[in-house]
Amino acid sequence: MKRTLFFLGLIAIFGLLLGTVAQPTVAAAAEKTVLIGFTASQTGKLNVEAIRQINGLNLWIEQVNSTGGVKLPDGTVVKFAVKFYDDESKKERVQELYTKLISTDKADFLISPYSSGLADAAAVIAQQYNRIMITAGAASDSTYKKGFTLVYQAYTPASRYLTGAVDLLAKMDPKAKKVAIVHEKDKFSTDVVNALKAYAEKKGLQVPLFEGYDSGATDFAPFINKIPADVDAVMGGGHFADTSTFAKQLFEKGVKAKMVALLVAPPEPKFAELGEAAYGVIGASQWQPEAKYSQEGAKKAGIDWFGISVADFDKAYNAKFKEEPSYHSAGGYVAGLILEYAIKKAGSIDTAKVKTVLDDANLMTFYGVIKFANTPKDHGLQLGHEMVYTQWQKDQSGKLANQVVWPEEAATAKAILYFPRK
C-alpha cells in the first residue's frame, strides 16, 4: 500500500512538474514580444527635445502592454519592449548603434533618434537591414527623397514648418514688407528656412537678412546687429538650446519687430524660464494639448480614428511625468502608435505586410492626421499632418501661458505683437 502511494505521489509530482514546464510553452506560443530599437539623445545638445520624445514613447509602450498588447488573427498577442542607447546627440554614434540594435539586439522595428540629422543617419541603416523605421522629431524633407522605402515620417515636413507664420504675419499686419531670417546651419533648420524664404518671397515679402549660425552658437549679437531697424518680423532659429538663447538676446537687444517666430524651442514648456524674453514669441508646433483632433473629426473626414484621445494623452502624460506634454512628447507617443496601428491592421509583424499598411495609411490620431507619400520620389514623407503656431502670452494673473494663435480654426487666443510690447 505504502509502495503504491509512493508511486502515485511520484506520478503526481512528475505531472505537476510537467504542467509547470508545459504551461509557459503554451503561453509563449501565444505571446510574442516585439522589440523596438532606437537611440535617444539623453545627453548632448538635443537632450531637452529627445527626452520628451522618449517619455512619449515609453508612455505608449506602457499603455499598449497594460491593455493586453495587439491581438493578431492567429491568436498571437503582440507585446512591445524597447532597447535603446544614448547617442550623445552625435551622428557618428547613431549608425554604429542602429547597426548594433538590429544585428545584436535583434530589434524588429525602429524609431528614429530625435532631429533630422541623426534620423537621416539612422535611415540608411534601417533601409540597409530591411527594418521599418518611424521617424519622430525628423522634419527635414530631404531624408524622404533619397529613395528609402521603409522610413515613415510622423512630423509635418520642414518645407511646411514655418510657412504658416508668414500667413499669420499677413493677417496681423497686411502692410508688412520685410522678414529677417537667422537660422541654425543644420539640416532641419536649413530645409525649413529655404522653404520659408521661397514662400515669403512668393507672398511679396522681402528678406533683407538671410544668414545661418553654427550649431552650438551662444552669442547672437553679431546677427542681431545686422537685422535692419525697419524689419517687420524675425524668423528662424534651430533647436532648443540655441533658439532660446537667440530669443533671450533679441529681447535684451530691444529688437523692434512686430513678430518673432522661431523653431522648436517656443512650444517647449521650459521656454517660459526665459521670463519676459519669452513673451510674444511665436513657435511652430507639431501638436499642442489644445488640439481638437477627435473621433468625430475622423468620421467627418472619412478616415480611420486610432488610439487615445487628446485629453487622455494629456492626462496620462501629466500623471506619469508631472509636466505638460510638448509636441516632442506627442511625437514619441505617436511614433509607437503608428506601429501599433500598422501591426494591428496587417495582422502580422512581417515587415512587408506592415509596410503595405503604412503605405496606404490615412488615419487620424490624437496627434493629427497621418498619411504618407507613396511615390518613389518622396516615399514616407508626411502628407496629412499640419502645424499649429503658439505664442507666449500672459494670463490674467500676469503669468506666461502658451496659446495657439494659428490657424484661426484651432486658435485659443488672438496673436499679439512682439513689439510694441504691452
Added chain:
Amino acid sequence: MLDQFISSLTDGLLLGFVYGVAAMGLTLIWGVMAVINLAHGPVIALGMFGTYLLFTHLGLNPYLALAPVAVFGLVMGLVIYGVAVHRVINAPHLSSLLATFAVNMILIGLGTAIFSTSPQNIDFPMGSLSIGFLTIPVTRLFATFGALVVTAGLYLFLYFTRPGKAIRAVANNRQAAELMGIPSSLVLALSFGLGTMVAAVAGGLISTFFPFTILSGGPYELKSFVICVLGGLGNPLGALLGGLILGGLEGLIPTFMPVSWVPVVEFGLFVLVLLIRPSGLLGAK
C-alpha cells in the same frame, strides 16, 4: 553701416573682457607651472552652475554669488592640484596634459549625471541701456565690470602681496625660489587654485547672460588657448588684451562676411602670432 560697425564692436569688446578673464586662469597656471590645464572648460562650466544654484535655490544675487563661487573654485583647484597634478608636475608635459584631461572627463561625466545636459538659464533681467543707436544689455556691462575687478585684483595680488610675489618668484625660477625659502609645492597649489578660481568666476559672469550646460565651458577653453597665445603665455594682462582682440574680431567679422569665417580669421591670427611673435603680443612671463 557705421551704426552696425560700432554696435558690433561694442558687443564684441564687452564679451572680450569676459573671454580675457576666462583665459587668465589658464595662462596663470601655464605661466607658473608649465601645465596645460585641460580641465579649464568644465571648471568654467561649474562656475556657471555654482552661480545658478546659489541664485535659484538660495535666491542670492548672481553677482554676490560670485564670491562663494570664487572660494569654491579655489578649493576645487587645490583639490585637483593635490590629486592629479602634483605628482606629475616634474614629469614630461604629456603626463600633466593627460592628468588634467582625465579630470576634465571626470568633471564632465559627473556634471552630466547630476545636471544632465539640459540648458539652464539665470533669469535675472537687468534691462538694457540705450545710448543713441546702441543697445547694451546691462548684464554684459556688469560682466565687464566684474572682469575688470578680477583683473585688478589678480594684478594687485601678484605684484603687491607676499604670496603673489612668491608665485612670481616660483614662475621665474622654481629652484632659486626654493633656495630662498619659498615653499614651492604650496605656491604651485595656490597658483593652480587661483587659476581655477578665476575660471570659475568667469563662468559665473558668463552665466548671467548666456544659457549654459555642463559642456558650455569647452568653447571658452578653446578660445582661452588662442587668447593666451595672442597675449603672451603666463601674462594675465596679456590675456585681457588677447580677450579684447578676440571679442572684437568676433563682433566685427560677421559685419563684413558670413559668420563661418570667424574661426578662419581667429585661428589664422593664432598661427600668424606664433610665426611672428611666438611669445605673444605682450610677451610671455
